[in-house]
Amino acid sequence: MVHPSHPQHKLKFEHTDIPFKCDGCKEAGIGSKYKCDICDFDLHLHCALASQDIYHPFYRKCTFQFHQKPPGELMRYCNACGKDVLGFVYHCKRCGYDLHPCCAKLPHALDDGEIRLFLYRKVSSSCHKCGRKGPSWSYRSPCKKYNLHVSCVKEMLVEIWQEIYFSDGGKKKSLEFHTRIPSLKGMLHNHHKSKKGKVRKCCEMAGTAVQFIISAVLGDPSAVIAAVIGAFMSR
Structure with missing residues (x-):
């Protein structure tokens, strides 16, 4: 696949037991991922296959939109894990909530x-x-x-x-x-x-x-x- 965040090379799907840092959300990962062998570029599945808009049952009034960079100039943090948002993020413009892609997709x-x-x-x-x-x-x-x-x-x-x-x-x-x-x-x-x-x-x-x-x-x-x-x- 070709991803907008890495258009110069195709990414291939693979599974690894070696921990990696996702180049999309900047969070740790393991298991299935999309990888560029030329650039050593890695994406979580949730980052590589992110939906443009999502809804979350914990925030029923929110519509989360996908961003490749945190919106605005202020430092943002994930409302699920409390960690800083450094890359890909789902953001609700109305409520100001943010979710890392993997946090947004955590199984209930x-x-x-x-x-x-x-x-x-x-x-x-x-x-x-x-x-x-x-x-x-x-x-x-x-x-x-x-x-x-x-x-x-x-x-x-x-x-x-x-x-x-x-x-x-x-x-x-x-x-x-x-x-x-x-x-x-x-x-x-x-x-x-x-x-x-x-x-x-x-x-x-x-x-x-x-x-x-x-x-x-x-x-x-x-x-x-x-x-x-x-x-x-x-x-």
């Missing part, structure tokens, strides 16, 4: 047949990473005891990938090292006071489900990440 339910998590704009329970109740969108378990901000997932990935990259003074890592999703062990707080089996079971299931949240946040909710994500709940 993550379900592998056993584990279920649902996306909420606001929740009353605290996030297991930061301990706060807002303001980022969150994925929450049906028992309402497990909650993880979309913004916190992004922060964890960036922090750990940076730690991996700079841990040896910036020397080039092997392909095997780069293709794994970092372990999230010890990254989250345990807010459960109860030792009851149902609560503990919910935590264990949510711990397994974090890989699906990561896939969704990185722009490919259908991706099967071939990596071991260690137990990350505090014991």
